[in-house]
Amino acid sequence: MKTLAEQLADFTVGLKFDDLPAPVVHEVKRRVIDSMGCALGAMNAQPCNIARRVASTFSVPPGRGATLLGTRHQAPPDWAAFANGCLVRYLDYNDTYLSKEPAHPSDNIPAAMAVAEVERANGRDLITAIALAYEVQCRLCDAASLRARGWDHVTYGAFSTALAAARLMTLDAERARHALGIAGVASAALRQSRVGELSHWKGCAFANAARHGVFAALLARAGMTGPAPIFEGEKGFEKLVSGPLRDVKLPAADSGLRPDDFMILKTSIKFWPAEYHSQSAIEAALKLRRQISGPAEIDSVLVQSHDAAVDIIGSEPEKWRPTSRETADHSLPYIVAAALADGEVTARQFAPERFTDPKLLAVAERVKVERNTELSARYPEAVGNIVTVRLANGRAFSERVDYPHGHSRNPLADGEVETKFHNLADPGLGPERADAVLHRLWRLDEAREWRALVETFAP
Numbered sequence: 001m002k003t004l005a006e007q008l009a010d011f012t013v014g015l016k017f018d019d020l021p022a023p024v025v026h027e028v029k030r031r032v033i034d035s036m037g038c039a040l041g042a043m044n045a046q047p048c049n050i051a052r053r054v055a056s057t058f059s060v061p062p063g064r065g066a067t068l069l070g071t072r073h074q075a076p077p078d079w080a081a082f083a084n085g086c087l088v089r090y091l092d093y094n095d096t097y098l099s100k101e102p103a104h105p106s107d108n109i110p111a112a113m114a115v116a117e118v119e120r121a122n123g124r125d126l127i128t129a130i131a132l133a134y135e136v137q138c139r140l141c142d143a144a145s146l147r148a149r150g151w152d153h154v155t156y157g158a159f160s161t162a163l164a165a166a167r168l169m170t171l172d173a174e175r176a177r178h179a180l181g182i183a184g185v186a187s188a189a190l191r192q193s194r195v196g197e198l199s200h201w202k203g204c205a206f207a208n209a210a211r212h213g214v215f216a217a218l219l220a221r222a223g224m225t226g227p228a229p230i231f232e233g234e235k236g237f238e239k240l241v242s243g244p245l246r247d248v249k250l251p252a253a254d255s256g257l258r259p260d261d262f263m264i265l266k267t268s269i270k271f272w273p274a275e276y277h278s279q280s281a282i283e284a285a286l287k288l289r290r291q292i293s294g295p296a297e298i299d300s301v302l303v304q305s306h307d308a309a310v311d312i313i314g315s316e317p318e319k320w321r322p323t324s325r326e327t328a329d330h331s332l333p334y335i336v337a338a339a340l341a342d343g344e345v346t347a348r349q350f351a352p353e354r355f356t357d358p359k360l361l362a363v364a365e366r367v368k369v370e371r372n373t374e375l376s377a378r379y380p381e382a383v384g385n386i387v388t389v390r391l392a393n394g395r396a397f398s399e400r401v402d403y404p405h406g407h408s409r410n411p412l413a414d415g416e417v418e419t420k421f422h423n424l425a426d427p428g429l430g431p432e433r434a435d436a437v438l439h440r441l442w443r444l445d446e447a448r449e450w451r452a453l454v455e456t457f458a459p
Contacts, residue, residue, distance in 0.1 A: 011132075041423075052086075069083075072459070092329045094270065108210065120451060128167065140245065181230040277383060279405075285339035301368065334355060336364075422438075
């Protein structure tokens with residue numbers, strides 16, 4: 001029986017663009033648009049500037065590297081994957097997959113783009129590599145929880161980006177397997193990235209895993225071999241990191257693939273720039289906001305949620321008094337308080353002057369988070385929150401949302417994806433140029449080279 005690495009390598013080599021149903025191709029385009037919007041919206045963020053500055057110290061001859069978004073500088077593809085990956089992830093606005101291990105599979109896209117540019121891959125090859133990365137990461141997330149064992153979800157990203165890179169480099173199955181071994185043997189990332197008071201690294205952790213995945217594929221292509229069996233070995237990934245991964249099931253291309261066979265259609269696009277488990281709470285709180293005159297009349301707020309939300313964004317004391325943007329957008333009490341107080345959740349709610357406002361923090365202190373058995377039982381199929389606001393006069397109002405706007409069961413329309421892109425991209429590109437970029441991304445499958453599209457993002 002083949003090892004998991006052999007199965008993944010065979011799938012990587014075997015998957016072709018023609019295997020992808022039209023809805024899957026369309027969904028990849030939507031995720032590229034969404035991710036590029038997130039990247040352009042984060043262009044001036046401090047950790048993204050740091051990542052770009054460090055990556056720009058590495059250079060390659062013109063035409064042989066990958067462009068650092070926001071510049072004309074070309075760096076090796078692993079460093080471009082890192083710098084551009086930080087941009088996509090920083091705002092906590094890119095897509096999500098919920099399972100035993102929650103993840104942000106569009107984090108794979110910057111790595112695929114970097115390799116596609118260097119390899120002069122066409123749009124169809126890039127789309128195939130992105131769909132492949134979603135398959136690998138999401139199916140690993142289905143098989144075993146990493147956070148339950150103290151590891152961060154980005155750990156799976158070293159495998160998915162290594163295989164996306166291998167697909168774009170047209171590696172054979174043997175070298176793809178070696179890329180997995182090299183990526184996996186040093187991939188484990190500590191969950192401390194998302195515990196307590198959060199730092200810049202929260203938005204950079206996957207980008208680092210992607211850098212490692214691309215580097216592993218580069219080494220494997222050059223002939224370097226990797227440890228095996230990386231998953232099942234005596235000191236392998238399953239025994240030391242993930243636990244059993246026996247439930248990883250890959251679609252078989254020779255059986256005629258249907259849209260439902262692909263994981264990307266089970267992922268969700270964010271409507272608000274905050275951690276995904278808060279999305280339904282935001283929606284509920286904004287509905288309740290219409291029934292109150294202002295935060296001064298709020299006596300108390302009860303948020304009933306599922307275990308994953310409580311564990312990740314609603315249990316630590318730091319979440320009630322955030323001192324960083326990274327903690328604020330991962331704080332269920334703060335986010336609900338901001339929605340109730342401001343009637344919106346946008347980038348403004350995560351500016352330092354807002355998340356340190358004593359009046360807003362006083363509202364957050366009145367927010368209580370409780371576990372709800374029913375909501376926990378329905379997770380991850382539903383990602384519900386029940387928000388109840390009790391006023392000083394004794395009146396109480398409650399709202400429940402199970403599938404927030406943007407969820408795979410309540411998806412954004414294409415026009416809403418475009419609006420989100422414009423809101424993020426227009427300040428930097430201007431509306432006309434942003435619209436031109438958007439038009440080209442919708443036609444990604446017709447692009448002869450991804451490199452030509454990268455030039456549309458240049459300053």
